[in-house]
Structures are given as structure tokens and as C-alpha cells.
Amino acid sequence: GGLSARKKLAWQLILAVPVAFVLCLTLSKTAGALDLRLPLTHFGFNLGWLFVPLAVIVIVGASNAVNLTDGLDGLTNGCLVFATTGMALLTYAAGHAEIAAYLNLTHVPGSGEMVVVAGAMLGGLLGFLWFNCHPAQVFLGDTGSLPLGALLGIVALASRTELLLIVVGGVFVAEAASVAIQLASARWR
Numbered sequence: 001g002g003l004s005a006r007k008k009l010a011w012q013l014i015l016a017v018p019v020a021f022v023l024c025l026t027l028s029k030t031a032g033a034l035d036l037r038l039p040l041t042h043f044g045f046n047l048g049w050l051f052v053p054l055a056v057i058v059i060v061g062a063s064n065a066v067n068l069t070d071g072l073d074g075l076t077n078g079c080l081v082f083a084t085t086g087m088a089l090l091t092y093a094a095g096h097a098e099i100a101a102y103l104n105l106t107h108v109p110g111s112g113e114m115v116v117v118a119g120a121m122l123g124g125l126l127g128f129l130w131f132n133c134h135p136a137q138v139f140l141g142d143t144g145s146l147p148l149g150a151l152l153g154i155v156a157l158a159s160r161t162e163l164l165l166i167v168v169g170g171v172f173v174a175e176a177a178s179v180a181i182q183l184a185s186a187r188w189r
Contacts, residue, residue: 061153062149
């Protein structure tokens with residue numbers, strides 16, 4: 001029967017909290033790395049330890065948003081290919097001092113290393129996409145979509161581009177919002 005939705009969410013939170021703490025401790029060593037900045041603007045403020053709850057929300061939210069999109073052959077995988085490519089480019093930009101300054105992104109030295117993680121994820125997704133197109137022979141399911149979404153969120157957090165993840169993962173955000181509206185409507189009526 002698998003885990004209930006509440007147990008899955010509890011496990012996601014249990015696993016996301018230590019990751020958020022490690023990211024917070026790692027980023028706190030760099031001046032300005034815990035700043036929440038609106039991209040392409042000069043508005044921003046230091047989150048400090050508020051980064052931890054934000055990181056948990058991003059990791060769990062991205063994980064579940066990707067999971068909710070998993071339903072049609074190739075939809076989640078195809079969207080993840082584009083979202084991962086976009087996040088890899090943004091992560092590279094955040095790790096490069098000149099490009100980050102030009103785009104007014106938070107410069108996080110060493111975050112460019114996460115491009116390797118995103119590249120590995122992209123390679124796995126492309127290999128999987130071949131077998132997930134119509135008619136699908138292999139499915140992601142919860143075991144595939146939940147960790148892939150969480151990894152996408154972690155890449156965004158490590159490069160401090162989590163606000164841009166909303167744009168890059170627009171299909172996932174729209175799907176999650178649609179499900180939330182449908183559930184609220186069903187409970188309200």
C-alpha cells in the first residue's frame with residue numbers, strides 16, 4: 001500500500017532539515033551568501049537563520065511539485081530536462097563573480113561545482129526520457145520524482161537562485177497551484 005501522504009511529507013521534512021542546516025552553515029562562511037536578493041534588482045536582505053525554514057520549504061516544495069507533475073508520459077522528465085538545464089546555467093552564473101555581478105545575483109564561490117551535480121542529473125534524465133516517452137516503458141513514480149525535485153531545489157539553494165526556480169520550474173509551480181486550488185475547492189464545497 002505504500003506510505004500515506006502524511007508519512008511521506010513527514011519523511012521529506014525530516015530529511016530536508018539537516019540538508020537545510022548544512023547549506024546554511026556552508027553558506028554562512030561567505031559574506032552575503034545568506035542574502036535573499038531579487039534577481040536583476042538591488043533589493044535584498046540578510047536571512048540569517050531564517051534561511052533554514054526557507055530551504056526546507058524550497059526542498060519539500062520542489063520535491064512535491066515535481067511529483068505532482070508526474071502523470072503523463074515524458075511530461076515530468078521533459079520539463080525536468082529544461083528546468084535542470086536552466087538551473088545549471090544559473091548556478092554557473094552565481095559561481096562566476098563577474099557574471100553574478102552583472103546579473104545582480106548573489107555570488108556564491110564554489111557553487112559552480114553544483115553544475116556537475118546538475119549535469120549528472122541531466123544525463124540521467126536524458127537517458128530515462130528515451131524509455132519514458134509514449135508508450136512509456138519505465139515510470140518515475142514517487143521514488144524518482146520526489147528525489148529529483150528535491151535535488152533541483154538543493155541546486156537552486158546552493159547557488160542562491162531559489163526565487164528564479166519559480167520561473168525556471170514554472171510548469172511545476174503551475175501544476176502544484178492547480179492541485180492546491182482543486183483540493184481547496186473540493187474541501188470548501
